[in-house]
Structure formats: C-alpha cells, structure tokens
Amino acid sequence: MLETEPVPERRRGSGVKMVYDQLRDEILDLVLLPGSLIDEVQLAERFGMSRTPIREALVRLSSEGLVETLPNRSTMVANIDFLNLHTFFDALTLMYRVTTRLAAQHHRPEDLVILRDHQRRYADAVGAQDALAMISTNRAFHAAIAEAGRNPYYTSLFLRLLDDGRRLLRLYYQSFSDQLPREYVDEHEAIISAIEAHDIPLCDRLAAKHADQIVHQIQRFLARDQRQQIQL
Amino acid sequence: MLETEPVPERRRGSGVKMVYDQLRDEILDLVLLPGSLIDEVQLAERFGMSRTPIREALVRLSSEGLVETLPNRSTMVANIDFLNLHTFFDALTLMYRVTTRLAAQHHRPEDLVILRDHQRRYADAVGAQDALAMISTNRAFHAAIAEAGRNPYYTSLFLRLLDDGRRLLRLYYQSFSDQLPREYVDEHEAIISAIEAHDIPLCDRLAAKHADQIVHQIQRFLARDQRQQIQL
DNA sequence: TACAGTTTTGTTGTCGACAAATAAAATGCA
DNA sequence: TGCATTTTATTTGTCGACAACAAAACTGTA
Known part of the structure; x- marks a missing residue:
C-alpha cells in the first residue's frame, strides 16, 4: 500500500x-x-x-x-509600464533621499551594525559577479536604511518601489552583467558614514546622486535595446 | 406565495x-x-x-x-497609532507638497475644472457646517490634485495617508465643529491659482503651509483632550 | 464565403460543510 | 479554595461542488 x-x-x-x-x-x-x-x-x-x-x-x-x-x-x-517610467524614477529618487535623511536623524547604533552587514554581503556579491545576489543584497541594504528612518509610510512605499524596480533590474542584469556596480559599493560606504555622522544634507546629496546613477544606468540600458521592452 | x-x-x-x-x-x-x-x-x-x-x-x-x-x-x-503620529504628519506634509508641485507641472485644463468642482463642494460643506461633507470633499479635492500630478506611486501613498487621517479627523470634528475650516477654503483657492499658473515654488509653499495648518490643528486637538485618545 | 445566432467549453465567483485550532467552561485533585 | 487538566464550544482555514459568466466553437442562412 x-x-x-x-x-x-x-x-x-x-x-x-x-x-x-x-x-x-x-x-x-x-x-x-x-x-x-x-x-x-x-x-x-x-x-x-x-x-x-x-x-x-x-x-x-x-x-x-x-x-x-x-x-x-x-x-x-501586471505589466511593466514602460511609458510612465519617469514617475517610477521620480518617486524612487525622492524615497532614496527621504529615507536616507531620516536614517541620519533617527538611526540607533544597532542599525549601523545591520547596515554594515548588508553592505558586506553586497560587496561580496559584487566581487563574485553574482547578479541575483547583487539585486537582493542591494535591496536589503536600502530597505534597512528605510527601517532605520522609522517611518512606516515611507518604508512601505519604498519597498514597493524597490520591488517594482526588481523586475526592471532583472531585465537589466540578465542582458549585461558588467562591473559598474563597483561604484555603488563605495557610494554605500559613503552613505553609511554620513548616516553615522548624522549629516543630513550630505545624506540627501549622496542619496540623490546614488539614485541618479541607478536611474541613468537603467535608462541607458532601456535606450540601448528598445526591442526588448517593446517585446514585453 | x-x-x-x-x-x-x-x-x-x-x-x-x-x-x-x-x-x-x-x-x-x-x-x-x-x-x-x-x-x-x-x-x-x-x-x-x-x-x-x-x-x-x-x-x-x-x-x-x-x-x-x-x-x-x-x-x-486596526488601532490608531497615537505614539507614532509624527511619522504620519511628516509623510502627509511631504505628500501635500509633492503632489501639488507635480500638479503644477503636469495638470491639464480639464483637471482644473474638476478641482474647481471639488472646491465648490467643499465651500458648500463649510458653509453648511456639515463636518462629514467637509472631510469627504476636502479629501476629494486633494486626491484630485494628486491625480493631476499623474504619479500613481505618490497618489496611492497620499490616498492611504488621507484615509488614515480620515479616522483622526472623525475624532476631531465630532468633538468641536468650529469655523476654522473657513481658512482652508481660501487656501484651496490660492492653491488652484498657483497650479493653473504653473508656479511650482509657490505650490510648494502653499501646500506646506496648508499641511502645517492641518497638522497643528490636529495636534492642538489631541493635546486638548488627551483622555479621549487614551481611551481608544 | 461571410455573418448572425446558438451551443459548447472552460474558468471564475459563490456556497455549504467539515476539520483544525484556539478560547472558554467544566472537572478533578491537593 | 486554588490550580492543573480535561472537555466543550466557538471560530477560523480549507475543501469539493455548483452555477454564472465570457470566450471559443459550431451551425445555419443569405
């Protein structure tokens, strides 16, 4: 039986x-x-x-x-709305800035430990050229910043944006996994230091710059092979 | 039968x-x-x-x-989280500003018609001292501004904030329905004009001022009778 | 052949029922 | 009486089944 x-x-x-x-x-x-x-x-x-x-x-x-x-x-x-991507980039940039600023204001010592942990894993993923690990660890890093900012409204919107972006990044990284993310490692380090120093204006600038980098990179990718986006 | x-x-x-x-x-x-x-x-x-x-x-x-x-x-x-209200006020203020700015940038002529329609209904509700109508028409007015801004990410967060605030306003208006909302009517008018003129900095200032008014009013109310909030 | 109407097929929206899990009541024991 | 344990009861999580709805397949007519 x-x-x-x-x-x-x-x-x-x-x-x-x-x-x-x-x-x-x-x-x-x-x-x-x-x-x-x-x-x-x-x-x-x-x-x-x-x-x-x-x-x-x-x-x-x-x-x-x-x-x-x-x-x-x-x-x-749900379809990826390639026509209104600017609204996505706009909101993503603002949330990068807001959450990083708030993290500088409201973070606690233990948050920095968590941040450094995520940052280390991200650096490992970049070193190993592991695209999927880069996506997930990068997301975890910024999600941790949002958590340290301690505003659940911003956190939930930011997480949603990061998830929507995760689909875009999947398209991105599967087409060419280059060495550009190396820059992000340094930027992450700078962001952590600014948060630790409670330097709000610096956090704002770094977050805005970081967001612009990512946005421009995705836009370059989209412009490069438009066939793929039309296909979807 | x-x-x-x-x-x-x-x-x-x-x-x-x-x-x-x-x-x-x-x-x-x-x-x-x-x-x-x-x-x-x-x-x-x-x-x-x-x-x-x-x-x-x-x-x-x-x-x-x-x-x-x-x-x-x-x-x-779900309970109303009175302890972390500042996160609510912070996000609400930012969304007021962002949506109004975007409305100044991206609104179309028909949006202004809709806005003026909501504004008229809000003025009627204020004139009739109808607290419930004030809440709903005020919400509709600002929701329409967000729609005119044409960023669904901001719109959805803003709507969520307005809804969370709706519960607070219920507490507020049921305790004393005074004549203060009269000021809001004029502020709404000014916001409409600024949107129509595409004056982004002015929209930002007006929205921030408007948000501060509402936030301070609710905070005054909460400080006035704390018994009620503890009771809930 | 083209098209309007009909039938069939496939998938969803809703229902009533049962079992697991928890809370409340009841029982037993010191 | 006070507390631990068992029993009952209530409420949820899940199931299989059926009817409604939309699309596809079919039929008949011009």
Missing part, C-alpha cells in the same frame, strides 16, 4: 502565505512574465491545495498591484 | 467589492471602533452571502493595514 504524500503536510494557516510569497517571488523574478495569465486550478494542483487559499493570495497580490484581475476572467501578471 | 427577497439579487462579481467598500467606510468613519473584533459569520449573515467573499474583502483590507488578522483567531480593526 503505497501512500505517496507529495504535499508535505503543511500547517494550518500557512497556505496563503506560502502561495503569496512564492508567486510574488516568481513575478518579481520574471519567472512569471508580465501579461501572462494565471489559472487558479492549475495553481491549486501545483501547490496541492484548494482554490480558496490560492484565491486569497491572488487578492493580496492584486491589492499590491502585482497582478491585475479582470472580472469573471483570468487574472493576469 | 410570499417570496421575500431581502438580498436584492446582486450581480456576480460585486460581492467582494460591496463588502470591501462598506467595511472600509465603516472603519474610516469610526463606526467600527479601532481594536474591535470582526466576526466573519456575523458579517456573512448581515450581507446575506457566504463567508468566502467576506474573507476576500478582509484579506484586502488587511493588506492595506485597515484590519489586523491574528492567525487562527478573529481579525481586528
């Missing part, structure tokens, strides 16, 4: 969160391509559970704008 | 949205008090539908921070 149990007997309330986290990662990592349709029963079979928890996860993703749900029709992975 | 139909035969996909909108309004209008527990089957009976759509509405409200859901236990109306 072979009682195969492919689903490893998950705990009660963990279903939605598991599906949510998994789908979210796959969307942001472009495993699920923008515009592709999502079938609930297919997901239900894949995760070995009913459609109900799948649906709740999709509702959550929908309210965060990661999927668009057409009434009585399939839900769809 | 008496076929009573208390539930008016709603359309198919409208269930969740109806429950979501209704609960959201009741939470923001303090009909559902912060910290109060929400029973799903009770809501299901009240809305005349199954628990499934109620649940999806609650998930959505949860992801927007309006309710907090304890695992395997009741979900709860």
Whole structure:
C-alpha cells in the first residue's frame, strides 16, 4: 500500500502565505512574465491545495498591484509600464533621499551594525559577479536604511518601489552583467558614514546622486535595446 | 406565495467589492471602533452571502493595514497609532507638497475644472457646517490634485495617508465643529491659482503651509483632550 | 464565403460543510 | 479554595461542488 504524500503536510494557516510569497517571488523574478495569465486550478494542483487559499493570495497580490484581475476572467501578471517610467524614477529618487535623511536623524547604533552587514554581503556579491545576489543584497541594504528612518509610510512605499524596480533590474542584469556596480559599493560606504555622522544634507546629496546613477544606468540600458521592452 | 427577497439579487462579481467598500467606510468613519473584533459569520449573515467573499474583502483590507488578522483567531480593526503620529504628519506634509508641485507641472485644463468642482463642494460643506461633507470633499479635492500630478506611486501613498487621517479627523470634528475650516477654503483657492499658473515654488509653499495648518490643528486637538485618545 | 445566432467549453465567483485550532467552561485533585 | 487538566464550544482555514459568466466553437442562412 503505497501512500505517496507529495504535499508535505503543511500547517494550518500557512497556505496563503506560502502561495503569496512564492508567486510574488516568481513575478518579481520574471519567472512569471508580465501579461501572462494565471489559472487558479492549475495553481491549486501545483501547490496541492484548494482554490480558496490560492484565491486569497491572488487578492493580496492584486491589492499590491502585482497582478491585475479582470472580472469573471483570468487574472493576469501586471505589466511593466514602460511609458510612465519617469514617475517610477521620480518617486524612487525622492524615497532614496527621504529615507536616507531620516536614517541620519533617527538611526540607533544597532542599525549601523545591520547596515554594515548588508553592505558586506553586497560587496561580496559584487566581487563574485553574482547578479541575483547583487539585486537582493542591494535591496536589503536600502530597505534597512528605510527601517532605520522609522517611518512606516515611507518604508512601505519604498519597498514597493524597490520591488517594482526588481523586475526592471532583472531585465537589466540578465542582458549585461558588467562591473559598474563597483561604484555603488563605495557610494554605500559613503552613505553609511554620513548616516553615522548624522549629516543630513550630505545624506540627501549622496542619496540623490546614488539614485541618479541607478536611474541613468537603467535608462541607458532601456535606450540601448528598445526591442526588448517593446517585446514585453 | 410570499417570496421575500431581502438580498436584492446582486450581480456576480460585486460581492467582494460591496463588502470591501462598506467595511472600509465603516472603519474610516469610526463606526467600527479601532481594536474591535470582526466576526466573519456575523458579517456573512448581515450581507446575506457566504463567508468566502467576506474573507476576500478582509484579506484586502488587511493588506492595506485597515484590519489586523491574528492567525487562527478573529481579525481586528486596526488601532490608531497615537505614539507614532509624527511619522504620519511628516509623510502627509511631504505628500501635500509633492503632489501639488507635480500638479503644477503636469495638470491639464480639464483637471482644473474638476478641482474647481471639488472646491465648490467643499465651500458648500463649510458653509453648511456639515463636518462629514467637509472631510469627504476636502479629501476629494486633494486626491484630485494628486491625480493631476499623474504619479500613481505618490497618489496611492497620499490616498492611504488621507484615509488614515480620515479616522483622526472623525475624532476631531465630532468633538468641536468650529469655523476654522473657513481658512482652508481660501487656501484651496490660492492653491488652484498657483497650479493653473504653473508656479511650482509657490505650490510648494502653499501646500506646506496648508499641511502645517492641518497638522497643528490636529495636534492642538489631541493635546486638548488627551483622555479621549487614551481611551481608544 | 461571410455573418448572425446558438451551443459548447472552460474558468471564475459563490456556497455549504467539515476539520483544525484556539478560547472558554467544566472537572478533578491537593 | 486554588490550580492543573480535561472537555466543550466557538471560530477560523480549507475543501469539493455548483452555477454564472465570457470566450471559443459550431451551425445555419443569405
């Protein structure tokens, strides 16, 4: 009597969160391509559970704008809006500045330890030429700055922007993984020092410069091969 | 044959949205008090539908921070965080400034028509001493400015802030509905003119002043009767 | 062949029911 | 009586099933 149990007997309330986290990662990592349709029963079979928890996860993703749900029709992975990218860059730059300024004001000693930890991991990723690790560690670094700023409103918007950017960065790094991120390591170091020194104007300048670097780099990439963006 | 139909035969996909909108309004209008527990089957009976759509509405409200859901236990109306109000005021002020500046840059002629329409309704509400109408029309006015700024990232954060503030304003206006909002009418007029003139620095100054007025007024109120805030 | 109307197919939105998990009540023991 | 333990009860998380809706496939007619 072979009682195969492919689903490893998950705990009660963990279903939605598991599906949510998994789908979210796959969307942001472009495993699920923008515009592709999502079938609930297919997901239900894949995760070995009913459609109900799948649906709740999709509702959550929908309210965060990661999927668009057409009434009585399939839900769809949200498209990347290449036409209004300037609004994204604008908001991203402002949030870089605001969160870094606030970190200079409100950080505590333990925040610096965390920051340096993330920075070290980022430097390792750059040294190892590991594009995926660069993306995630860079994100963690700036998310930690936002946390140190201690304003949840800014933090949540910033995280959303970083996630939206994560999809762009996936396009970016998969096309050419060059050595430019080396500059970012130094800039990160300077930002940490400015935060530690409570130098708010310097934090503002450094964050703005850092943001401009990233924005211009992405824009250069987009201008370079426009075919790819039209294709999506 | 008496076929009573208390539930008016709603359309198919409208269930969740109806429950979501209704609960959201009741939470923001303090009909559902912060910290109060929400029973799903009770809501299901009240809305005349199954628990499934109620649940999806609650998930959505949860992801927007309006309710907090304890695992395997009741979900709860989110508390008002009186301790960290300064983060709220800070973000609100910045968003006032940013959205108004962007409206000066990117507005179109039809936006001004909409703005003047909201402004007229706000003036009417002030004239009629209708506190609830003041809250909603003021919100609509500033939301329209954000829309005219055409940056969905800022708009969504701003709307969230305005909604969080709506609960505070409910506390505020229900304790003393005075004639102070009269000043706001004039300030709104000045903001409209500055937007129309594309005067970005003036928009920034006016928005900052406007925000400070509101913030200080709420802070005065909170300092005046602290008993009420502790009670909640 | 082109097109309007009809049928079929596939997918979603909703339902009622059951089981797990927690809180409350009841019981037993010192 | 006070406390630990068991039992009950309530509420959630999940499931399988069915009906409604939209798109695709099909049919008949000009």
